[in-house]
Amino acid sequence: MRDTPQASELLAWYDRHARDMPWRVSPGQRRAGQRPDPYRVWLSEVMLQQTTVAAVRGYFHRFTLRWPTVADLAAAEDTQVMAEWAGLGYYARARNLLKCARAVMADHGGRFPDTRDGLLDLPGIGPYTAAAISAIAFDQPETVVDGNVERVMARLFDVATPLPTAKAELTHLAAGLTPRDRPGDYAQAVMDLGATICTPRNPACGICPWRTPCRARAAGTAPDLPRKLPKKPKPVRVGYAYVGRRTDGAWLLERRPDSGLLGGMLGWPGSTWSEVQPARNPPMLADWQMLPEEARHTFTHFHLRLKVLIADLPVDADPNAGHFVDRHAFRPSDLPTAMRKVFDLARDAFTTEGAGIGKDTGHG
DNA sequence: GACACGTGGTC
DNA sequence: TGACCAAGTGT
Numbered sequence: 001m002r003d004t005p006q007a008s009e010l011l012a013w014y015d016r017h018a019r020d021m022p023w024r025v026s027p028g029q030r031r032a033g034q035r036p037d038p039y040r041v042w043l044s045e046v047m048l049q050q051t052t053v054a055a056v057r058g059y060f061h062r063f064t065l066r067w068p069t070v071a072d073l074a075a076a077e078d079t080q081v082m083a084e085w086a087g088l089g090y091y092a093r094a095r096n097l098l099k100c101a102r103a104v105m106a107d108h109g110g111r112f113p114d115t116r117d118g119l120l121d122l123p124g125i126g127p128y129t130a131a132a133i134s135a136i137a138f139d140q141p142e143t144v145v146d147g148n149v150e151r152v153m154a155r156l157f158d159v160a161t162p163l164p165t166a167k168a169e170l171t172h173l174a175a176g177l178t179p180r181d182r183p184g185d186y187a188q189a190v191m192d193l194g195a196t197i198c199t200p201r202n203p204a205c206g207i208c209p210w211r212t213p214c215r216a217r218a219a220g221t222a223p224d225l226p227r228k229l230p231k232k233p234k235p236v237r238v239g240y241a242y243v244g245r246r247t248d249g250a251w252l253l254e255r256r257p258d259s260g261l262l263g264g265m266l267g268w269p270g271s272t273w274s275e276v277q278p279a280r281n282p283p284m285l286a287d288w289q290m291l292p293e294e295a296r297h298t299f300t301h302f303h304l305r306l307k308v309l310i311a312d313l314p315v316d317a318d319p320n321a322g323h324f325v326d327r328h329a330f331r332p333s334d335l336p337t338a339m340r341k342v343f344d345l346a347r348d349a350f351t352t353e354g355a356g357i358g359k360d361t362g363h364g
Numbered sequence: 365g366a367c368a369c370g371t372g373g374t375c
Numbered sequence: 376t377g378a379c380c381a382a383g384t385g386t
Contacts, residue, residue, distance in 0.1 A: 050371090052373075055373090261370090297371095
């Protein structure tokens, strides 16, 4: 099949407007025969899942500085990788990242498969990421379909069917445009178009390289596409979090189970989080003081309000939950954001207490 | 197909 | 302040 005029038009636009990203090889560099490092393409694609480019940049820089190759990453300690991922969210990605790196070393001789099907077998690599790595790193004519591509196709072909029902149709339409020439650049071009021109709100149709063929623009429906099924409301869950500080400055932390919310991450001991107030369950007997302010955080599917309790603990403390982390070994940046918010409140309280301010002395 | 799974930016 | 949104995958 011949490549479409739309594909050529978009590639011409990409040659002029490709965004600069540390994992990317520019169109000019590609012409000079340069290919991106599959390890960096894979790492960036996993980090970019449901995440913005701005949020990923710093993490990508730190990961590649610390683990320059897939062999380095495969040899890393789990806790080190989880700590480096802290704050980026969707922590199953980090756990699968390690599994994938180790599978590449153990089963593929340290090289990433270059086909979509080969990549699909690896942990954390689904239909989107398999197509993206295959296209971008190996220039295979695979069709990438992410949220950007769905939006661009829904508008280009004026598809009124709501997502996720429309997914199969949009994938088919996208496949019909994927060129045999420069599929890697093309994949990035459609996503760049969606990220910079064909945006969810206020699309810049006037400067779009596809403004002429775009049916939604002609129909005036572009800003309303793609349609989406209404979302469920988020319930509020509540719970307790206990921030204990030993006299020598060590903090009482706990490693969360590998599965489930914030799986594998460091956190504060505490209650379960539920829609009804759970029972208090301090990790040890102590003079726990509840802070006046709650830690608030919103996850994908619920709002969380945590009551924070703090206490000074003796040097011979023997808690029934968690373990002490030396004050020099503890970095708040190793915590997922919800837990870091708890720490921020507790740290302020410990500080004002030390200064003799705000402490409930029981005399007053 | 439905749901669990994070976070920070934007309006 | 709150709802929506972003380069999805696993179960």
